[in-house]
Amino acid sequence: MAHSAGDGEGPHAGPDEDLRRLKADYDNYRRRVHRDRLAVREIAVSNVLGRLLPVLDAIDRARVAGEVVDGFGAVADLLETELGSLGLQSFGEPGDAFDPVLHLAVGYTRSTVVTEPICIEVVRTGYRVGDQLLRPAEVVVAEPPPGPV
Structure with a gap:
């Protein structure tokens, strides 16, 4: 053609x-x-x-x-x-669900009053800019006791 x-x-x-x-x-x-x-x-x-x-x-x-x-x-x-x-955003509050992407667990305890891992104390605030994580929040985590095996 x-x-x-x-x-x-x-x-x-x-x-x-x-x-x-x-x-x-x-x-x-x-x-x-x-x-x-x-x-x-x-x-x-x-x-x-x-x-x-x-x-x-x-x-x-x-x-x-x-x-x-x-x-x-x-x-x-x-x-x-x-x-x-x-664009700086702080995060990490007591009561937040623990997210290993956003939180760094620096302490751990078991508690009968929680049903999932929860941040009970924020040792150091986390920060991000938009979707970019600058620093995870350092937290103490409470987790429910293990269930019957």
Whole structure:
């Protein structure tokens, strides 16, 4: 079958087809660059936020000790708000179902009041950015006693 110059096949494709291919290549390039820039941004934000976790831990310890008051309290609140606006999310609360993907068990006990493994104490808060886990929450877990064998 003979190909005409404008059907987009063969070495003699018409100028319109060449322009369409060039535009498609450029559109693909733009999408790829945009996707790569977003990925680099996410990695950079995650790296910076990960480096700030010890600061948040120090603020948490100061809160427990009752030392986060007045101006320091305002600074701590503002820091947490700004980090949240960058996508930082804390997690790990007493009563959460234990999830080995999100929680690191640093203590363990058996309890007759639970029906599944539950976090009963949070030793260190966990953090994530979007779907990326920065640090698991360190927790003490309560599990029901073993059933009859």
